[in-house]
Amino acid sequence: MTGQAPAASGDVLIRVDNLVKHFPVRTAGFINRTVGQVQAVDGVSLAIPRGTTLGLVGETGSGKSTLARCIAGLIPATSGTVHFEGRDITNLPRQRMAPFRRNIQMIFQDPYGSLNPRRRVGAIIGDPFAVHKTVPADERKRKVQDLMERVGLNPEHYNRFPAEFSGGQRQRIGVARALALRPKLIICDEPVSALDVSIQAQVLNLLADLQREYGLTYLFIAHDLEVVRHVSTSVTVMYLGKIAEAGPKNPVYDTPRHPYTAALLSAALAADPEAAAARQRIILTGDIPSPIDPPSGCRFHPRCPKAQELCGRQEPPLEVKAGDAATHLAACHFPVTAGEKLATASRRARP
Amino acid sequence: MSITDLERQAQQAENAPVHAIEGRSQWSLTRQRLRRDKVAMASLAVIVIMVLLAIFAPAFAVLVHHPANAAYPITGENSAGQPVGPGTNGFWLGTDDTGRDLMVRVFYGARISLFVGIVTTAIATVAGVTIGMIAGYFGGIIDTILARVTDAVLAFPYVVLALALAVVFGPSLTIVIAVISFFSWAGIARIVRGQTLSLKEKEYIEAARSIGAGPLRIMFIDILPNLLAPVLVLATLYIPSAVVFESTLSFLGLGIQPPTASWGSMLSAAQPFYQTAWWFVVFPALALLITTLAFNLLGDGIRDAMDPTTERLVAARRRKGPRGSPSRSRNDDLDLIIAGDAK
């Protein structure tokens, strides 16, 4: 199954096969020499059925944002393919990408950085109309105000600047802009991680409503596991440019097979003191290695509590583990079995 | 206050866009800070007066009945054929070597100086911004070529080129403007390139690309408005150097030709007279000094006013008591603190 996207059945909207993105590392100087490659994304395959949400989880250096930008066509892929509704859209030039661009939109992480501070909100939201000329200029204002209303902004604020809005309102502006062309796929790159908790929930609810209303498909990138669990249909966990585990959300959350998934889940902090005290935590040693020189074999093996000699030698394939559904894949030689205790540290009881 | 009033207030607070610290447009903040800057405002006044004098120079000429290029060998020169001093025979600032009214000529000189300063700066700014933005946005080989050309221009000895051009085409206002523009755009291009490089990395540029905007649209709609502030400061500082540049060329005889009045050529003509007719040297020099100084100070003022780290507080109000030590009235600290809560 390696290199094959899971869940090939059903109406797949977007399909990524064996996608690779390496960034050359050059020496700074008069003559630039390439001295290495940042292996940001290294052979990732996934497929998202229409109308569902794929949650993409990973920490710094996992390559999740790079993957999203390759899919959105913002940066060229080194190799591999991206198919949208069955058509190959990998590395298309800008003009030929335009019809797909309307269908693939993005929401960005930083509600402050993703809106041009010198432009008025109405112009920002109306930008897609101006670029794609889908709406005549005299109707744009009305259309933009409809969008503003839809995402919960006051349409009278059409002429304001982004600085006059709070973080949550700005993220709504970003949502309205992404929605303008009625896309089929929206790539959400950490859309709520810069927002306050109470505002986070507002934006998540808005995204859920829009999905229902317009039948949207989401690729939802986040590092917050509870948020991903809430929004996703299925989940893909990435570690250092590769998929560690993928599958429908409940099996992945309830019976994680990859020790990294298990560690990530155990490290998530619940806002519940008793649960926090009771939780057996897997404290991983060390930090995430550099993607310039990733570990041999399984990339997780230097931090893995279950690592054996084989793990450093041979890369584990992404496959179905014994007892799992055909859609639940993990890349591990020694998968975690149900009920297995991996905890290397338990929270000391405090008086 | 009745309950309904309070309620309305509450509603307004709810519906109003959050009036954050940075809630107002940068331009209005800049204007406000600039208005409080006494030096900058005085400089602006000087520039406005200078511009008015230049515009109404012919009116002054009529007022004192001394056309700019008319020589007055009888009233304007003493018996030895030397210029007369200020206040003599109706010449408020005296006369020059051929008995012309110095005041009228200084005002006419302002026309040339300001015209050359503003026109060359405008040309250099348009060229510099275009080239710098293209180099910065596209990068790669385009950037390398443009950057080398910029460096070459900056390294070129401009007087040599001006001399060569003046010899070939004959000195004229057009040549002056061409030479000054040619040597001014490179500095602007270099700074604009740097700014563009950093703006290019902003997430909103990526957002523009994600909706399918092309390079031209991104450059003109997303990048250019963000360049205006630094370019405005730069342009204000380029005007005085263009004014000095023009005077230098005219002084060397490569620029504006007699009998047209220009501060540079007047200074040049005044050289033999600095012991006998001080006014002939001092007034054109003073005009040059005041004008360039005013532009420089105004430019500095605008730059300070645009810098968000200066003067966020109404006044660096020192707290009474032991904590009012000046070492802690650094405003960037406060910015950090105010911004600290906003993730």
Place this chain on the structure above:
Amino acid sequence: MALLEVEDLTVSFPTADGVVKAVRGVSFRVEPGQTLGIVGESGSGKTVLTQTLIGLTPGADINGKAVFDGTDLLQLSEAQLRRIRGARISVIFQDPLTSLHPLYRVGWQIAEMVRAHEASASRKEARDRAVDLLGRVGIPRPEQRVHDYPHQFSGGMRQRAMIAMALALAPKMIIADEPTTALDATVQAQILDLLLQLQEESDTALIMITHDLGVVADIADDVMVMYAGRAAEKGTKHQIFYESHHPYTKGLLESIPNSSVAADRLRPIPGQPPSLINLPAGCKFHPRCGYVLDRCVCAEPELVRIDAVADHGSACWLPAEAAGVGASAEKLREQAVREGRRGAAVEVAEAIAASPEVA
């Protein structure tokens, strides 16, 4: 006796746009060896509050008292404060990359910190202390890593180095301002564990400022929830999470996605936090509150004790018995709303109901 006792602290900043009322009358105490979690969203004043304690709010108007170990911090001169900062109270910031000087070796920075406060320490002693400290915070091969520059450290290691620096002079209290916000989940778990372990070893008091209720649930003993520059609710961790009284605390807890509640929709707090320049009348939370009463619109409630046994305080007009997440508490709240909501509050409630987040 409490290690730190803050009384009625008020901090405001005069700006060109008006006076920013960052902190408005906050009182709290920190006991030795205990952890106080201060929770709040952007603009709640939680950072300004602690910055003020250590004299990092220049240009601010400060009123109130903050007695630390017998001295009022707010009355100290800059020189006196400098002696306290780092030595007796140390601070860990969110972003270790900006807090460490990029051009000096990590070990040198720690050693210099030691030497700045202990004139008697020799260069060699200070260096050895730095090695020892880096080892204590779990940096492998500390004797080699002291020679590294900050950019050679990963994010987690930099935060460890910051903690080492904070511990260098065995302070009585550490203020940690969002120390793990910039870190990944697995690294965050390591750092929180390290903080707890070190705190237990040295009996240091810890003030943990965070927006993340998960962090507070994990390591705090007492919790103070801040909203618009004030303490909305204050109590033990158990009280805040399981017997919360203030609707803001309740709203915060409910708006977090939670796997145990298999709800399709989250229950966010509607609206936006208020501007600190232009605060609403009455209770500052009332324009977003689902339990708004008439008096909330015009009068701001003080933080009062709502618990006879333990020190649990809440600044809310709802009856003291209406604390907790259970059905009986909810019934009390609804009853209070029925009785206390007439002209003024009804319209606020309708506005909230009409807002898109709740619809």
